[in-house]
Amino acid sequence: MAFEAGLRAGLFVALAGALLPAWAQHDPIAGRGIYTCTTPDGRRLTGDRPIPECLGREQRILNADGSTRSILPPFLSPEERAAKEAAERRAAAERIAQQDAIRRDRLLMQRYPNEASHQRARTLALEDAQKSVRGSERRVKDLTAERKPLLDEAEFYKGKALPPKLKQQLDANDAAVEAQKTLIENQKAEVVRINGVFDAELKRLRKLWGGTAPGSLPPAEPPSRAASGG
Incomplete structure (x- = not known):
């Protein structure tokens, strides 16, 4: 089990190294701030570019005075990105319906x-x-x-x-x-x-x-087939 966990961790770091340049290209301020994050095992890391060990976690980008400039979201795998986009589409559809x-x-x-x-x-x-x-x-x-x-x-x-x-x-x-x-x-x-x-x-x-907010009631049910003669 320990060997498998170590192998997975190694593969993840290798993937991070391969994807980091492309990831940084999409970050308009990559290399121009202080990156900081907390790893899954609780270590706090800092660097001058996106941190591979935190590829799957949120990273804060700091100014020189320590204030937060922006947040770099976690890198998403194709499956995670597809799930996120599907969730965003559902949320958008729900907003439109509301x-x-x-x-x-x-x-x-x-x-x-x-x-x-x-x-x-x-x-x-x-x-x-x-x-x-x-x-x-x-x-x-x-x-x-x-x-x-x-x-x-x-x-x-x-x-x-x-x-x-x-x-x-x-x-x-x-x-x-x-x-x-x-x-x-x-x-x-x-x-x-x-x-x-x-x-x-x-x-x-x-x-x-009586004061109920518009849009807060359940959708109206269509007339039954019996009532419509169907």
């Missing part, structure tokens, strides 16, 4: 400054769907009335085959009724979906109106 959440909450509060304005918007959004339901229900009643004389006529042919024209009229009436019933169910599902959206908004708005 900014978007704040913007959406503020826009929601601007659109609906109080509960009355939100209720007016709900009523308006429901109007078309509810009107469609009422229209289809009236059409079903009309079709039911149209079917009655056809059924009365069919009584004369009890036990016999219906005339093709009469059968065609009855089948067309059945299909029209089923189509209207499907429309009614779809529009009722749309009413449920719209109410679900406005219920979720109202729940969020009440917290925002």
